[in-house]
Amino acid sequence: MAKIYRLERDRLDNIEQRHSEQKSDIFTDYWFKQKKESINKNIIEERRKMNRVLMIGAGGVATVAAFKIAQNADVFSEFMIASRRKEKCDDIVKAIHAKGYTMDIKTAQVDADEVDQLKTLFSDYQPDLVINLALPYQDLTIMEACLACGCNYLDTANYEPKDEAHFEYSWQWAYKKRFEDAGLTAILGCGFDPGVSGIYTAYAAKHHFDEMTHLDIVDCNAGDHHKAFATNFNPEINIREITQKGLYYKDGEWIETEPLEIHQPITYPNIGPRESYLMHHEELESLVKNYPTIRQARFWMTFGEQYLKYLDVIQNIGMSRIDEITYEAPLADDPTKTARVKIVPLQFLKAVLPNPQDLGENYEGETSIGCRIRGLKDGKERTYYVYNNCSHQAAYKETGMQGVSYTTGVPAMIGAMMFLKGLWKKPGVWNVEDFDPDPFMEQLNIQGLPWHEVFDEENEIKD
Numbered sequence: 076m077a078k079i080y081r082l083e084r085d086r087l088d089n090i091e092q093r094h095s096e097q098k099s100d101i102f103t104d105y106w107f108k109q110k111k112e113s114i115n116k117n118i119i120e121e122r123r124k125m126n127r128v129l130m131i132g133a134g135g136v137a138t139v140a141a142f143k144i145a146q147n148a149d150v151f152s153e154f155m156i157a158s159r160r161k162e163k164c165d166d167i168v169k170a171i172h173a174k175g176y177t178m179d180i181k182t183a184q185v186d187a188d189e190v191d192q193l194k195t196l197f198s199d200y201q202p203d204l205v206i207n208l209a210l211p212y213q214d215l216t217i218m219e220a221c222l223a224c225g226c227n228y229l230d231t232a233n234y235e236p237k238d239e240a241h242f243e244y245s246w247q248w249a250y251k252k253r254f255e256d257a258g259l260t261a262i263l264g265c266g267f268d269p270g271v272s273g274i275y276t277a278y279a280a281k282h283h284f285d286e287m288t289h290l291d292i293v294d295c296n297a298g299d300h301h302k303a304f305a306t307n308f309n310p311e312i313n314i315r316e317i318t319q320k321g322l323y324y325k326d327g328e329w330i331e332t333e334p335l336e337i338h339q340p341i342t343y344p345n346i347g348p349r350e351s352y353l354m355h356h357e358e359l360e361s362l363v364k365n366y367p368t369i370r371q372a373r374f375w376m377t378f379g380e381q382y383l384k385y386l387d388v389i390q391n392i393g394m395s396r397i398d399e400i401t402y403e404a405p406l407a408d409d410p411t412k413t414a415r416v417k418i419v420p421l422q423f424l425k426a427v428l429p430n431p432q433d434l435g436e437n438y439e440g441e442t443s444i445g446c447r448i449r450g451l452k453d454g455k456e457r458t459y460y461v462y463n464n465c466s467h468q469a470a471y472k473e474t475g476m477q478g479v480s481y482t483t484g485v486p487a488m489i490g491a492m493m494f495l496k497g498l499w500k501k502p503g504v505w506n507v508e509d510f511d512p513d514p515f516m517e518q519l520n521i522q523g524l525p526w527h528e529v530f531d532e533e534n535e536i537k538d
């Protein structure tokens with residue numbers, strides 16, 4: 076598309092040059108005016124196509140991203156939402172229009188596990204960028220379809236196979252050459268963590284350190300949704316993540332821990348001390364690779380006592396299992412008959428747990444996510460803490476969703492904006508810290524996730 080646009084521009088330049096070289100009369104003047112207008116129209120049309128975005132998924136994160144896209148209609152000229160159930164996409168559009176945003180948003184049904192269905196949709200709509208806000212299971216099918224149809228790609232979570240609770244970037248990094256050869260950009264992990272956590276780190280490296288040696292990503296949800304037990308994003312993905320073994324990086328090695336084995340209180344701004352648990356988190360993998368001076372990198376997340384008690388029970392009674400079990404169930408339309416069905420216990424649990432999208436209304440309190448970094452500047456030791464606090468109620472008032480969806484959906488929109496503005500555009504597969512953090516940091520302040528900095532405060536987190 077960029078090529079067509081350039082060719083049209085060149086044609087226009089040629090016509091203008093020829094026109095200025097020739098002696099004009101009324102007829103040629105009129106002809107050149109018409110020609111110029113028609114080419115200008117084509118240029119506008121091509122530009123418009125270049126800002127055509129297709130978002131896949133219609134959950135909590137997608138709802139927030141859609142609101143933010145509608146609020147930035149000067150950048151996002153055409154927009155479609157597609158998901159497994161079209162009615163969920165239509166509900167998002169209704170909610171956006173009910174808040175007074177007038178953007179014309181198309182919707183469609185697609186099963187993103189099926190590359191052929193994705194290819195049909197992408198060929199019909201011809202998006203310049205596909206934003207993947209479905210589940211990590213669909214990352215590779217969507218990347219395949221993007222390559223087949225010449226679309227750029229952005230997501231917020233790295234690929235996970237359905238039958239194994241294990242995530243790492245190798246599967247998606249393997250696409251680097253194919254995206255390079257196709258001249259397409261893929262931006263990985265552009266939520267908050269991963270996402271803003273990587274951008275904070277890149278910003279620290281660019282502006283505040285000569286050498287970063289220690290990185291602690293600290294993620295606190297001090298909110299209360301008044302439910303006995305609920306997860307803040309997709310329960311299946313969330314429980315798979317939390318029940319995994321912990322992993323952190325020290326002196327060139329990855330050290331594994333039992334799930335949630337290491338914990339300590341960490342103080343969060345405006346919240347106070349909260350017990351925080353060391354977990355494996357995907358951005359550590361790319362950050363230690365991109366910043367090789369980092370000697371220690373860890374990720375911490377807070378959990379309340381009640382949450383952990385329920386999680387323990389869920390695990391002990393087998394409800395967090397991700398393998399299939401056979402169950403004999405009555406038929407929905409004839410309960411006198413039964414059928415043997417396969418059930419994945421964790422997927423069944425998801426069906427009965429509160430939907431994270433419905434938590435917003437009664438959610439109080441705030442989240443606080445940031446990076447605490449240690450290293451050297453001008454030969455002296457320096458500590459740097461950069462963070463955002465996000466109120467669940469403010470997020471709900473703006474988008475109908477709680478703070479965790481908000482802190483993920485806003486960066487996804489900003490990443491898309493960076494791409495459409497040509498600021499984050501280079502063929503290949505990239506993590507967010509591979510791009511210039513400055514324009515992104517500027518937008519965080521504008522789009523609802525302002526950040527704050529603390530310099531040279533003693534780092535309370537023990538090594």
Ligand code: NDP
Nearest residue numbers: 132133134135136159187209210232266267268269308309
């Ligand atoms: P939800 O479960 O609320 O939404 C996922 C959406 O994807 C749903 O609308 C679902 O459809 C749709 N979907 C699932 N499978 C398919 C499929 N095969 N084809 C088409 N659509 C499908 O999840 P969230 O909104 O909470 O999370 C979205 C993504 O954001 C996840 O990948 C999650 O891991 C990531 N995330 C990233 C964070 C970060 O900071 N980086 C933080 C939080 C989440 P249906 O509605 O029919 O179920």
